Amino acid sequence: MHLPDMNLLQYSEVEKAAQRLHGVAHRTPVLTSRTADQAAGAQLFFKCENLQRMGAFKFRGAYNALAKFSAEERRAGVLTYSSGNHAQAIALSASLLGMGSTIIMPHDAPELKVAATKGYGGAVISYNRYTEDREEIGRRLARERGMTLIPPYDHPDVICGQGTAAKELFDEVGQLDVLLVCLGGGGLLAGSALAAAALSPSCRVIGVEPEAGDDGLQSLRAGRVVHIAVPDTIADGAKVTHLGEHNFAVILRHVDDIVTVSDAQLVATMKFFAERMKMVVEPTGCLAAAAALHHVLPLEGKRVGILISGGNVDLAAFAKLVG
Numbered sequence: 001m002h003l004p005d006m007n008l009l010q011y012s013e014v015e016k017a018a019q020r021l022h023g024v025a026h027r028t029p030v031l032t033s034r035t036a037d038q039a040a041g042a043q044l045f046f047k048c049e050n051l052q053r054m055g056a057f058k059f060r061g062a063y064n065a066l067a068k069f070s071a072e073e074r075r076a077g078v079l080t081y082s083s084g085n086h087a088q089a090i091a092l093s094a095s096l097l098g099m100g101s102t103i104i105m106p107h108d109a110p111e112l113k114v115a116a117t118k119g120y121g122g123a124v125i126s127y128n129r130y131t132e133d134r135e136e137i138g139r140r141l142a143r144e145r146g147m148t149l150i151p152p153y154d155h156p157d158v159i160c161g162q163g164t165a166a167k168e169l170f171d172e173v174g175q176l177d178v179l180l181v182c183l184g185g186g187g188l189l190a191g192s193a194l195a196a197a198a199l200s201p202s203c204r205v206i207g208v209e210p211e212a213g214d215d216g217l218q219s220l221r222a223g224r225v226v227h228i229a230v231p232d233t234i235a236d237g238a239k240v241t242h243l244g245e246h247n248f249a250v251i252l253r254h255v256d257d258i259v260t261v262s263d264a265q266l267v268a269t270m271k272f273f274a275e276r277m278k279m280v281v282e283p284t285g286c287l288a289a290a291a292a293l294h295h296v297l298p299l300e301g302k303r304v305g306i307l308i309s310g311g312n313v314d315l316a317a318f319a320k321l322v323g
């Protein structure tokens, strides 16, 4: 008999997360495009988390984690570090749940994301991502202030919250042959892989990361978490140096492969979304679609799910990239 690994996250936790998020998170639309299908030679289903509250799937994981806080934890508030969307997700979720939030953000984070985080009520602390260790700063502040640290991806409740996007996709379109998911620290990929394993067991789950930061691919090959330097890419949501431990355990078990795309392919995909599908998608949000539209892996004739992860890009930066 095949016994479940009790240390590994279970799909039932994704279902519980979906219940917590019901009526709070948007059930985002699944869009299709004949032009995209022709370009890819496959049937593509785009799950549009760029249209999620605060503009990215990160709201799901953050809200799920904070909704589980005890009364005492709520009183002390939440602390996190993030280069952007998780910061906004925590700030918004905390204010919805009536608690305070403190966010440690890199000094060079996109201005739009810093402003939005403050706008949602988060207190922002800056650090230098090239010389300081945000995890160390986070642990110290959590200890000093008694706040609960919710990291951007390496946390069971965050992973299971992120998995609700793929759950909704399968619930809506049924079985898929392939699911393409962008990969930074692995919150969305691990959560999506749990959903796929339960709801569409024969679906191949593929992570897509930027060419400049292929630590996920290296890790999958090596069978352990490989650390790299901060990657130089326009995909700012994937500028991470290593996968999370909780994430990697799920990825090793349920993810079939990891592929990479170039910044030029991301720019071409941003243009495609703007021109043909009338959508603003941030560079990191284009990773999965770029792999399909640029034939990075064989998809001929297949039913393919694509997670568009976010749409938070400064309009001036957007115009410069696609202009």
Ligand SMILES: *Cc1c(COP(=O)(O)O)cnc(C)c1O
Binding pocket: 056, 058, 085, 086, 152, 153, 182, 183, 184, 185, 186, 187, 188, 189, 237, 238, 282, 284, 285, 309, 310, 311
């Ligand atoms: C955080 C983020 C990612 C990467 O997600 P992980 O869970 O860290 O792998 C991708 N796209 C966007 C828009 C993000 O905000």
